[in-house]
Structure formats: structure tokens, C-alpha cells
Amino acid sequence: MRIFFTKHFLLVVLGFLSLQVMGQRINHLIIESPANLAGEYPIQRAAFGDKAEVEVTGKPVFAVGPNGKYEACEAITNAAEVTGNIAFIDRGTCGFSVKAYNAQNGGAIAVVVCNNNANSPNEIIGMAAGDFADQVTIPAFMTSYATCQKIRASILDGTLESVKLGNFCKVTDVEGDDIIWGIGEDANGNRGDFKGGLNGWTISTENTWVWNADGEVVGGQYLGGDFRSVFSPSGCNGIVVFNSDLYDFNQSCPPVCTGELVSPNISLDGINVEGIVVEFTQALRQYRSKYFIAVSTDGGATWSDTLQFNQEHPTNSAHILERKALPLTGLDGATQFRFKFIYEGNYYYWALDDIVVRNAKVIDTKIETNFFAVAPSLKVPQSQVAPMYFLADVSNKGNATGSNASLNVVIVDSNESPVAAFTEPLGDISSGQTIENTFFSDTFTPDAKPEAYVGAYVISTDEEDGNENNNQALFYFDVTENTFANLYTEDEIGQAYMKDVTEIWAVDPTNYVTIGNSYYLPKGNGWTVDKVRFGLKNQLDEIEGTGQIRVDLFEWDDQDGGVVRGVEPTERTLVGTNTIFLEEIDNLRNIEIPLFGVDEDGNQDEDSEVVLKDNTQYVLVAHSQPFDPSTPRYQFLTYNGFGLDDAYARSIYTEATNFVLDSLDKKRYGGSFYNDDGTQGDEADRTFSPLGNNQTLYSFTVVYLEMDIKKSTSTYNVDNTASAKVFPNPAARELYIDVTLENTSNVKVELVAIDGRVVASKSFDAVKDSRLKLNLNNVASGTYTALIHTDKGVLSKKVVVQK
Template sequence: MKQTFTKFVQKFILSLFVVVLGAGTIHAQWIFEITSPQSVAGQYDYGVANFGNYYEEEGELALAFDDSDDPSLGCEPLVTDMTDQIAILDRGACNFSLKAYHAQEAGAAALIICNNEAGVINMAPGDFGDLVNIPVIMLTASDCISIKAAIEGDEPVIGEFYFSGFTTENVLWGLEPGQGDFDGGLNDWTTQGISEPEHVWEYKPDAQSNGGCGSFRIASPSAFNGAMVFDADFYITGGPEDQGGIGCGGSEVAIHGELISPVIDCSEFDAVAVEFWQFNLNISQNPTPESLRERTYMQFSTDGGQTWGDRVVINTNNFQSTAGSSITNPERVVVIVPEAANEPEFRMKFVHDGSFYVWTVDDVRLIEPPENDLVMQDAFYPLRSFATPADYISADTFGFFCFVSNEGFSDQENVEVSVQVYNTDTDEILHEEIVQRSLISRGQLDTIQFTQNFSMPGIVGNYSIRYHVETLGVDDEIPEDNTLERRFVVTDDIFAKEDPAVNSFGGGVTNPDDSWYWGNVYYIPDGLDGTPVFNGVELSFVPTAGEFGGENAAVHLLEYVPSGPDISISDLNANSDLPPQFHTLFEPVAIGIIDSLMLNEAGPGGIVRMDVSQFLDPNFVSIEGDYLELNEDKLYAVVLQMEGDALRLPASSSILYNTVVGILYVDNPDGIKQYYSGYTSLGGPVARMITSVFVSTEDIAPFTPRSVQIYPNPTANELYLNFDHEQPTDVRVELFDMQGRLLMHRNYENVGNEVIQSDVRTKQSGNYIIRIKTDRGVQSQPVIIAR
């Protein structure tokens, strides 16, 4: 990472300095919380449904059943009366929206779908999504077990949905129905089409757009009573093909329309800010000013709309393009408007002036801005994979930077910005740096560059990078936006772009007319203690038909020819007629075939695990041995090849990487062949690489008695390492089999005169080599595990 960190900083800073100071976004969300009984009380993480509605609701949780052989699945009409209750159904057998529709028809106020695996997923709308108007969420299997057990008890289980971050405090205007919540329509607002008379903002009772490239519903606090939508996508495409439009196509066209407020009397307000909630989806993250791509603004007037001030750019984290995608729904936006103070004829307007896709606005209010509000706007994620094997992450170096804005009314002095790397299992802080700022003025966006690089120890576990900002001695009025967390894990042998602990996925992406090659890339650094080797892959597929039939797919392991950690999509497109396995910038290493038997054994959305023995070399000859050697300082791509839509690839996660970490090659019937960045914040394919570091037994130094005693030997369950160091030192303990494969490694800090216990119960009986590395040398010794 150290080779490209400076380039990342420059690119990221340039992308954020188009911000007009004084406009910022804050993230908020709908919360699901159980309030009683105490045994299951608390807020729950959940997967969201891309259908249904959003509104505050409270009710008793109850199990729902249909009249089938699997009554808890809800795939048939329910036979339990769920009136005003929060229904619970299990995942499986039918699509999520059908379950939700049956729960709604039985009177349920909301629906919880229990996952049948660890973790949660976001749920696709399926065939019944348009009919569902209740909140729908997914909980993990373990949470559902606890909740179901509580339901069987004597005390009712009460849960509620509510919106976090929406209060009536400090609101100057907008509390009355119809003022800014668009309850039932425009009310006193007006709209005007500029590019064409029909290019106006429209009131949508369901708060949902209807463009050819997608239908999006804002998750605002009052989405249940409608919202204002500027659907540039619809104006260009005419909507989906099945509704008479051209679908997701058409040229970029400037679509210009305005939404204008009534006159608002601010004569008694000494400080004014505009607050609103938006879903704002661009075609690219940072369009240039001269492009047709969507630009969204606000303008303000203090003379009743006779004249208007300069345009204020309204930022969004949402974009969708060939370079990647990001979705946050909803976004809370606060714009401080100093010129509105004490003015009797204040007006504001929302201006869309550009191309795709959609801008939805709801719950517009004037508020008294907070006096003190520092915001951690964004932060650098230094990893290229969410999960990295310990041997590789220890050869990398992290750098850090972040962006802090002052969205309060007062200048902030004596500001402290910090970054920490810590183990989330133990709360141990591995790295910390603090940067001081003497002043961050009102409306200022400040780039915080940390100077210390960090070498991550290769210790398996769960970790997080925490960025935090505060003014010393001053209480921030919105403390929840002072901190950003970026998680990652260190594994024994798996590279993954998502959490490898998650082994079940839903949804799925494909195109019925295209041939797709979609994969993730993983970097093998240099300076390793041994030879990196390929051991296999983990993949996931979802059938289009609900169950697997006779489908199959291929997986390619490819080496990117240029050295280093970066892949160039533009260089690949210089020869876009060639798919990845034939491209001159890729060297084929191995190919595997995923057949219907493997798919059925894994199940829909399950993990297909293939070891190296199931691969063929580039000449389609079976590979002998347990591994393939890889090269250091090279990128390797695990690419899945599919044709048609018999199989879908689930999108894996929503991690904001700061570089290209995947590729997508599309070959469509129109002859268009194109490479794209294949990993977005919506996720990428589940295409993990299993890899380890091979150390030849000839290269392992013979045992020389020093300051470490290893006993008992032979052993059945535990090995004890007795250290006798006069000065504490860091220690790395490694266990190899007799073929030189690294089976286990642990790092220990500041080891002095002490005994370390090592559990070997999971290892088979046989001969092994244990190696102990310190800054004083290396010590190796044969050990025997016998049971």
C-alpha cells in the first residue's frame, strides 16, 4: 500500500474539493429495537428490503404460519391473524416479497424474516414488491432464536421501528403538515420545467421514482405520506420497457427543473439552516462542471424570489457509473444560510440541471443550526480486501487520512483528530495518532493527513480503523457524526472482499443476453517469508429459477502481467475485444469448472469450495499436488464466467474501497465488449482466494538449543513454549507440516520470562516443525503430535 498511498491521497482530495463549503451530509437510518422483555431488549442490526414502506410502528412480535408442510415460511396465505402485530417468518422456498405480501394480507403491521444462516442480506423485491406497503427487515438466525424463545415466555415481546436523527428540537419552520413534508402534494410549493415545460418535480405518494434504469424509494422520515421526485431517468428513458419506455438506455441529456418554496418569514430567526432528506443518485461521483452529468443545487432569495443568490452545490455520496457505485438512503443534508437571518421574505429552491438519474427530496425544514458540530465527512480505507491472510497483511504498510467539516455556527478552536487501529475482539489498540488543528472555521472542509505509517501485525482476528474528531473542552451537539469506523479481518488463508464468516447470500446479478466475466483481484506483496501458493477458491451462486438445475460456470485464476498492486481498466479496454483469459495483460494460471453437482451440494447462495486439485492448468491438464506457486508483487484475479441468466452472482457487501479491487467484462449481443471496475460499494461477486505461504523444509534452520524450551514432545493436545529472555522481545510462532506448508502462526508482543501455551488439538497425528522467530534469531525444532 505504501507505493500508492500518496496517489490515493491526491486523487481523493481532488474529488472532495469540488464541495462548496457550508453544505454537508449526515447519515441517519431507521432503527429496529425490542423494548421488552429485558432478555432480548436492544437495537438489532438488520438487512433491508428493497420494497415495502417506511414508517414508525410499534407492536407485539408474533410467529406467523401458513397451512403448508413448512408453515413458518409463509409461502402460502397465512392462517394466523396478525392484525397490528410484527410478524415473524423464516427465510426459504419463495421470494421475500411474497412472504411480506402474505403477512400484510393477514393484517401485520411489519414483517421480520429470519435468516437461516449467520449474518443478514438485503432483500430483492421479486414479483410482489409493488404490492407490499409495510416495513420488512431480516434478522440473523441467532437473533431470531433468542427472540422466538422469548415469545414462548410469559411476557409479550414488544418491538418498534423508528427513525434516528429526526427531532422537533430547534425547528424554526416545517413542523406544520404540508409545509416541507409534502403531505399529500406540493401544497404551497411550486415547480417549473426549464429544459422542457414537462421537466418538473412531481409529487409521488409512494415516494418512489420510476425510471428505466431503476425504481428508487426514499427512506425519509415521512416517506409514508409521499415525497417530491425529479426523475431525470424517466424523462430520458420513458421508464421501464414493460411500461412503454426504452428501459435503461438513451443518451445523456441536460434535464433542468426547479422546486420552489413559498415565502417564509424569517424575521425573528437570528440564525438559519436548511435541513432536508434526500435520495440523490448521480451517474458519476464527481462530474466535471462542463459535463451533462447530473448537478444538484440549491439557491436562496431574500426578496421573495425576485432575485436569487449563487448556486450552492448539494453533495451526495450516491453515484452509479462504470467506475463504481454507492448508495446511501436517506441522506440528511444541512446547509447553513447566514443571509436568511432576520429576513421576512426568504425563499429557497432545489435545482436539478444535468442528466441521469434521480433526485428525491422530503422533510424540508428550517432549523436553528447547532453552535458546535464537527463532522467526520469521509476517511481513507487503506485495505484492498476486507479479509487478508496474516502472512500478506504483515508485509503491507497502512497510511491514513480523513476529511473533517465544521457544520456548526461557531468556529472551532483546539480541534483534535485521531485515528486508531484496534482489535475488536480484545479492544487492544495497535496504533494511534493524533493531529491538532488550532482552528476549523464555520463551513470549512479540512483535509487531515496523518504522518505515521503503520505495519499491521499478522495476527488472526477482527479489527477496525476508527477516525474521530472533537473540539477539546467543548460538547459537540451531534456527537454521532464525529466518528467513522472501517472494519477488516485478518485470516489464516483466505482473501475476500466481504466478511468470510458469512456463508449464505441472496439476490443475484446477471444479464440474460450477455456473457459476463466478473471477479475480484488480490495482491500478493513482496518480501514474504516463503513462496506464496494458491490452494483454492470459495464462490457463491444463486439460481434464477429458485433451485439449481443443470447449470454450470467456470472460474479462472489469472495473473495480471504488470507488477504492483494496481490494475488499469483503461489499459484493459485498449484491447476490449479479448475476454480476460485471452487478454494480453492477463496470464492464465488455472481454470475450474463448477458443475451442477457442486452447485446443488452448496445450495442456493451457499459456498462452493474448490481446492487446487479441482483445477486444470492452461493446457487443460489436471494439476498435481496441493498448491500452485504464485509470484510476489503481482495481482491475481479470481474471475467467474457465465453466459445467460441461468445463474446469478450475489453482490457480496457494501465496503467503500478506495481503489479498483475487481473487474467486470461484458460481451453483449450488440457487439459491445467492455471492461469495468467490477467491485462497487453495492458489492462484488463472492469470489474468494485461498492462499498460503510455502516454506521448504530445507530452508527451515535446524534446531539449536537457546532460550526456549518446547514440551511435551510428543504431545496430544498442548505445546508449551518456555521463554527465558533477559529483555522482552516480540515473538512469532509458526507450525509447518513436513511438506513445508504453514498450518498455524501466532504473534506475541513483549515476551520475557514466561510460558506460552499453544493448542494443537485440531491438528492430525504426525510429524511437524515448529519455528520461533525473534529479533535475536530463528529457532526450529521437530515436534510429534500423537493420539
């Protein structure tokens, strides 16, 4: 499994501007003894039941149903034990209010539902009202799977004798001597914590921002009937929410739905302003929304250019809760100002609370993570390592100048030992400045041996940085034994994370699609292609027998100035091919086939190897070829850059890499390609366009299409007077070789693995026109080369063993 490094994997220690501080939770479960369990555990109040702000103390007891499980979906059988105590119940099988109602009827004074999501052990969800919600009068809460697992044994054996459940609105104010507005009421009764209402804030458009008294995001298709507590420091006395999902669901404001939340006017009279920072708690789930802040010094008559933020949060993110700080510029000499948040809502929601204004001078240098160079291919064989080039964009989002800035690249191996470090001086970087296209004069060529590397771009200045969380950006790359790839496999990641190439995009491709990857070989002479791998999301019964996938390998000689224009038919030469019929495939998510050479007419030639060359760019593509255009579309597996470690997404985004290589006229590119409007039989005429590395249609989309290489067997003398056919291919237990020789000869057949091992062999005497048999009982599934040695030389055939 590929282990992703944390943000702090280097000796560069990067602090947090309290950006991940959650604040005190409104609800809590307290255990005072035994000592090994003592502490405060998070719980979340249900949308039903008693919501009085009181503390409930009692013995925890698991409620048992008639089936012996702790689900309480029917009348409980241990009411005598539950009466007067706090019932614990496992999530599952029936609704939350049903469980609480049965526990209440069994005498419980409160109920705690244990989440059952072992894959997200710290998750706590909102328990929505259900069929019995109106009849539940006791407090009801949910806690996490992790909490319940920790205390379960002690509840069941009776050693945990008492717990406390708190349901208080205990406001923990954000603190700091530099806060000049937001805590408590100002002279006009305005404030930033939304206690009891908007408190002087205004909303530009109806059906956008709303005040929620309970500190919750409620409704929409994503949350359904559930809700999501925000848990900001003072969320229990109110927050503001923009629920784009809800507004699209009820069609009151479909996306993109834009709304502004405008602050009251804030006086700066009598304040020696060093710099202004707006700080707030935000909760969001991101799809494709945009987030901005703008400033006015004339009461809102005019506004500054907007500052966009939150770009670091990926599409289809999980629920995010964080403390955010935005230094503002353009306020020199101002005596008053106001600001506004602008949300271009395109799923899912954004909630704000506890907004304060600080008087602080802040340097906030940043690596712009949407543009820095990485390895052209995520994986490259040890025989094909080549120099890596470095470039990055940086900026200062603060309100003060950073002195003597420098941009650094550090590379470490799998033991976290530094193997390279380079520095480019930048000089002073002023407030609001962006420095683009900083090239490094140094390059890095990995050692020619398998290794997993992590690189980091790091920016530093002489002064302390106010937000060190964005001072570095990580990326990954691997040197392999023999594999080219632009993605990690699902086995390496440990989950089926890849998706159909068009799964989340509004496109309508034909059923004749081409997808591909580019790979560069600096030392191709003496090497050949062994096998390739790709995957489909389809189920086999959906597409079995409906068509085939053809895989082609092209030499690519770019003629028109870079990857942006794609791979045109006149720029490519076919050097390898193979076709697989979609039937009797064990695992559609990982299909492996050999690749053969081609004859002078471009037809597949199973008797020849793919001939690779030095200093050559190749494009490996797969074409869907259904027999009938009405067949369900073949869904090639790709990764769209979101949902996993953010550094992984940036490691496969090669726009900046291609910019560097093109600027240096290297004719060497990275990334993936596609054509989604083909027709039956037109593969030779298609242009393969870049797939999300230089245009936005498929942002961050990269293809799962790997290529293994091996040493060429063409170093043997070839017997041009002989011919041979192998069958069945794929083979399982026996392989037959029909040999036709010019003269009688002794023959030896060897089955050779990719690493050069001979896994099966047999000698035959006096062969001329003969059928030879090779036993495969002890040969594992895989792709092999059959070497047929005669007195005059050698014949070679690709053989797939499939058991």
C-alpha cells in the first residue's frame, strides 16, 4: 500500500494559525472513572427528544432487543436493568426515533446511539426525526464508533458505573488582545458571533444566507432529513448558513446561486492599525463552489477587487470545520471599513460563525498549489530515469512584506532521508504580490533503483509567517522495477478509488472512446513492451460479449508546439498493438494483456516484439470498440484528482511540468489524453486531446493505463526459415506449439518470465513439422515469452497463462 506522508514529514516544522481548532463542543459525554476511560467524549444531540439544557447522570446500560442484539428495534427485554439509567444502542436496522422510543418505554432516562461506521470511526451524524419523534421525551444523542468501541466492554461488564451527558450552550469566545471587533456588541449593538440573530449583518439576496438558531446546517439532498451541527465556538447561539444543496433541491435558487453576507460598518477611529485580519470559523462541504471576500472603505458604495480563498478544498470533500484567517489589504489610512463574504454556491453548503477582526501585521507566503512542476510520470522504470525540472508560482496573501524570500525544493526517500535540496532566492515579496514561473537551475535525476520519493516545495522569509500551513506543497513519484504509470493502483491505495472518466462531468461521449497516457523513454534501445494494464468500471454481465478493447502504442513526434494541441494523427507512428474481447475476464478493474509489434502495414504481428527507441515520447492508448453502438458505454477507470490525499492529486497534475518541458524544447510531456466523439472504425483519424492537464473539461483527470517493459529477446539469432503457432492463448494447463522447420532439427522450448526466469522448459528431438506440448501445471498466471530454440536460431511468441 502506498503510504501518504503527512504535511509535516520534513524537518521543516509548519505550524497552524489555530486553523484546525474546533472549539468547545456543545454536547459532551463525561467519564470520571475508571482512570483509563476518564475524559470528555463528543456526542451530538438528536433533532427530537428533550433538548433542555441540563446534565443527565446515570449508569450506562446496553438495551437488548428480542433478537439479543443491542439495536432496540422492538420492545427491549432488559427493562429492569435499563430503568433509571442511560440506554446505549447500536445504530442499524431501524430508525433512530424507534430506538429512542423503545428505550424510553423500557425506563431509560436518556439514550445514546453508537455509530456503526468502522470506516469513519470518529464520524457522528445528526439523528433526524422519524416516525416516533413526537413521542420521544427523553434526551437522545449519538456518539462515534470509536467512542463506543472504547467503552463498550466496560459497559457490558458493569465496571463503568456512571456517565454524564451534557447539553449546554457554553460559549467559548475566541480570544486575543489584538481583536478590535466581533466579540460582544460594538457601539451600535453589532457583533460577529450571530448571537440571537444577524446583529447588523445584511444579506444581499433572499434564499441565500440564513440565520440558524441551533448552529446547524439542515436539509438538502445530501443531508436528506438529517442535519449537521457546526460546532463552532459559539454555534449554540446561532450561525449563518448558505445551503446551496437545499436551494437546488427545492429550486428556490439553483446553482450557480450567488449570495453576499455584508458586515456592519466597523470603526477604526483611535486605533493604530498595523494590519487588518478577518478571522472566522467556517464549516463547508465543497463541490464546485467559489468563495470570496471584498472590502469597502466608503460604507459599501464601492468595493475592492474580490479575494478568492478556499481553493485548497477538493471537489466532493468531506465535511470541513476549521478556523480561517484572511489578511486584508488596501486599508492604509482608512477610518472605517466593512467587508462582505460572497458565495457562488454550486453544492453543498457554507456556514460561518465567530467572525472577529484583528489588528495584526501578517506575512502569509504561499505555494500556489495549482501550478508547480512534478514528475512527468508518477511511476517510471529504473532503466528509464531522466532529469526532473522544477518550477512553482508563489504569492504573499498577507498584509505585510516578507523579506529575503526563498523558494526551496526538498526530496526525501521512503526512509524520509533527504536525497536532494535546491534553493532559488526571490528577494522581498510584498503584500498581495504573486511571483510566477520561478524556474530552478538545478535538476534531479533519481537513482536507477526502485524507490518511493516525496518532494516538497517550501517558501520561507526572514520573518515569522502568520499562516505556515500553506508554506509547503508535497508531491510524490516512484521509480519502479519495470512499470510506467500515471496513477497508483487500487491495491496500492487500499481502496477502489477510481471512477468512470465522465462520472461527475456534464459530458455526453459516444460509445467509441479513446483514453491514453504519455510516457518518455530516454534509453529505449534494447527494451520492449511486455504487458499493459487498464480497467473498466462496468460489471461483466453488463458488457460481456458486446465488443473489444484495442490497445495501441505510438511513437509521438510533436510538430506544433506542445501538449496543448494534443496528439494528432500526422504526429504519431503505430509500433505496438493488441486486442482483448470482453468475455471471461476475472477482474474488469484490472485487465492485463501483452502488446505485440506490428508489420509494415500496421497490422498486429504476434511474431514480433515492440521495438522501443532512445529519447522517444510514446503515447499508449486504449480504444473502446463495441460491436453495436447501442451497447452500454465502456467506462474506463480514471482518477479525477479529488477524494484522496491532496498531494496525490497535485502529483498527477502535469500542466506546470509540461510548461517547463515545452519552454526548454524537450519534446517530452506528461499526462493523459482522450477522444470522446469517435465513430466506429475511425481510430486512426482521431486527435487525442489532453485530459485535464491543460484544459478544464476533465479537471485533474488521469487515466489508469500502465505499461511494463522488459529486455528485448531480439538479441538472439532469429530463425527466419521456421514458423510456429502457439495455442490456446491464453493457456491454462497445457501449451501447444505447432512448429514448421525447413530441415529436421532438435528443438528446445523455454517459457521465460518478465524477470528473465525460465519457468518451464522441454527439449524435443528430430522436429520438422510437429506439434509440441509444454506442461503448465506449475506455471503461475501471467504473461510470458515462449522461446523456441532450433539449430538455426530462435523464434519467440507471447504467451498468457490464465488460471
